[in-house]
Amino acid sequence: MPPIPCPTAARRAPRAPGPRGNWLLGSLFPFRKNPVRFLVDLHAASGDVARFRIGPQTVHVVSHPRDLRHVLQDHAKDYTRTTHGYALLRVFLGNGLLTSDGEGWRRKRRLAQPSFHRDALASFLRLMARAANDLCDTWATATARGETIDASAAMVRITLRVASEALLSTDLTEASSEIGSALTTCFAEVARRFTGIDWPLAVPTARNRRYRRAIATLNALVTTLVAERRRSPDTRPDLLSMLIAARDTDTGDALSNAEIVDEVKTILLAGHETTAHALAWAFYVVARHPEVWTTLHAEATSALGSASPHNIDLAHLAALPFARATLEETMRLYPPIWATERRAEADDVIGGFHIPRGSNVIVSPYVTHRHAEFWPDATRFDPARFLAPAKATIDRFAYLPFSSGPHQCIGNSFALMEATTILASVAARFRWRLVPDAEIPPVAVVTLRPRRPIQLALAAAHVS
Ligand code: HEM
Numbered sequence: 040m041p042p043i044p045c046p047t048a049a050r051r052a053p054r055a056p057g058p059r060g061n062w063l064l065g066s067l068f069p070f071r072k073n074p075v076r077f078l079v080d081l082h083a084a085s086g087d088v089a090r091f092r093i094g095p096q097t098v099h100v101v102s103h104p105r106d107l108r109h110v111l112q113d114h115a116k117d118y119t120r121t122t123h124g125y126a127l128l129r130v131f132l133g134n135g136l137l138t139s140d141g142e143g144w145r146r147k148r149r150l151a152q153p154s155f156h157r158d159a160l161a162s163f164l165r166l167m168a169r170a171a172n173d174l175c176d177t178w179a180t181a182t183a184r185g186e187t188i189d190a191s192a193a194m195v196r197i198t199l200r201v202a203s204e205a206l207l208s209t210d211l212t213e214a215s216s217e218i219g220s221a222l223t224t225c226f227a228e229v230a231r232r233f234t235g236i237d238w239p240l241a242v243p244t245a246r247n248r249r250y251r252r253a254i255a256t257l258n259a260l261v262t263t264l265v266a267e268r269r270r271s272p273d274t275r276p277d278l279l280s281m282l283i284a285a286r287d288t289d290t291g292d293a294l295s296n297a298e299i300v301d302e303v304k305t306i307l308l309a310g311h312e313t314t315a316h317a318l319a320w321a322f323y324v325v326a327r328h329p330e331v332w333t334t335l336h337a338e339a340t341s342a343l344g345s346a347s348p349h350n351i352d353l354a355h356l357a358a359l360p361f362a363r364a365t366l367e368e369t370m371r372l373y374p375p376i377w378a379t380e381r382r383a384e385a386d387d388v389i390g391g392f393h394i395p396r397g398s399n400v401i402v403s404p405y406v407t408h409r410h411a412e413f414w415p416d417a418t419r420f421d422p423a424r425f426l427a428p429a430k431a432t433i434d435r436f437a438y439l440p441f442s443s444g445p446h447q448c449i450g451n452s453f454a455l456m457e458a459t460t461i462l463a464s465v466a467a468r469f470r471w472r473l474v475p476d477a478e479i480p481p482v483a484v485v486t487l488r489p490r491r492p493i494q495l496a497l498a499a500a501h502v503s
Pocket residue numbers: 136137148305306309310311313314317374375376379380439440441442445446447448449450451453454
């Protein structure tokens with residue numbers, strides 16, 4: 040791994056190409072208007088390392104897998120999350136895994152990692168299957184009434200149910216859930232503040248006051264919940280119990296109550312909307328590729344034939360490679376986290392260009408997943424890219440819906456397990472079409488959402 044060059048040598052490297060933009064605001068408006076379109080066009084015009092400005096902030100977009108390895112792995116400690124976007128998240132999440140860096144982050148990651156190991160997660164497969172089964176029953180009733188389904192809303196709901204049951208043994212989608220409603224306000228505020236310009240939180244506008252109340256309510260409720268669980272540990276095999284019981288094998292160190300509160304909020308946020316959009320986009324692309332549904336349905340009926348929410352296990356899941364490949368290919372074209380951002384803590388050179396200390400570096404899976412050098416016929420939807428033997432040839436830094444390097448998503452196995460179970464369960468029982476059958480463009484907020492709800496008409500599946 041080449042070291043970071045000395046600052047003087049780095050500053051002698053040329054400036055990366057890119058638009059000058061408005062003298063004051065730089066490219067603020069075109070970027071805000073349609074971030075993913077802006078980034079794709081920027082890559083086409085300026086190449087693998089491009090530079091632009093948002094007001095006074097210099098931003099670089101790095102798109103080549105070799106350079107992503109440099110930022111996300113080889114020099115990860117020189118590229119931190121001290122950015123505006125992460126500051127917005129920190130207001131609500133505190134210092135959980137998603138919003139911290141350095142030694143503090145490393146310690147928490149070491150303690151939390153075993154709880155997210157695939158084998159530890161196997162115990163959640165049944166609650167995922169139960170949620171999928173209930174979803175299918177609800178959809179069967181709606182379909183019998185001649186109703187169409189809002190897949191986007193249904194996926195947000197089911198993934199919040201799964202995340203909250205796995206984490207807290209509670210369904211936060213229940214209307215009576217105070218935590219659920221405070222969370223909903225916080226999620227909506229974070230999303231709004233990502234795309235708009237807002238008063239600082241200290242200014243007592245009505246909206247700020249509501250947001251601060253929701254954060255305070257959420258903190259108080261989750262703190263009580265964690266303290267109660269700590270006082271009377273029970274046998275509930277959920278992630279909260281695992282996080283409370285986690286010990287560093289060398290030092291015996293454990294997470295404090297305050298740290299667990301931040302982790303609970305982080306997991307609820309990071310763990311549900313991302314998976315929801317991955318699934319909603321999968322329903323969309325499959326609706327537009329009926330031949331993919333045929334294979335999905337055949338695989339799902341054969342793999343899940345004998346499975347019920349009471350006996351489903353990892354072997355059933357292993358028999359669903361096509362469902363998993365469909366989700367992986369969906370996340371190539373529609374990565375729920377369309378970009379992540381870092382701050383360069385030292386002058387550096389990437390791809391021959393100077394990256395000044397203090398500038399932001401954007402890594403966009405949306406752009407890299409369409410890089411023609413790594414993805415032939417990049418805009419074509421083809422799940423076979425993720426089936427053996429082709430899958431083994433994919434560069435780890437050319438496909439990164441879960442990011443890569445030390446900050447790689449801790450919940451990737453959880454998400455794939457959940458999404459595969461839900462997609463296959465639905466494909467076993469229904470076929471679906473899009474209404475109206477028209478393209479739905481993505482909108483980049485915190486996650487990559489569909490511009491309008493993904494509305495489906497379902498019918499009971501028959502093998503043709
Ligand atoms: C399809 C679903 C998901 C996607 C696309 C996704 C994507 C990501 C990405 C791109 C990151 C890296 C952020 C960065 O580099 O700064 C990340 C981090 C994280 N994700 Fe996920 N995620 C998903 C599901 C989940 C789930 C289900 C959980 C928890 C149950 C989760 C928990 C986290 C946490 C805690 C982090 C911070 C990791 C760290 O920095 O140590 N995610 N996720």
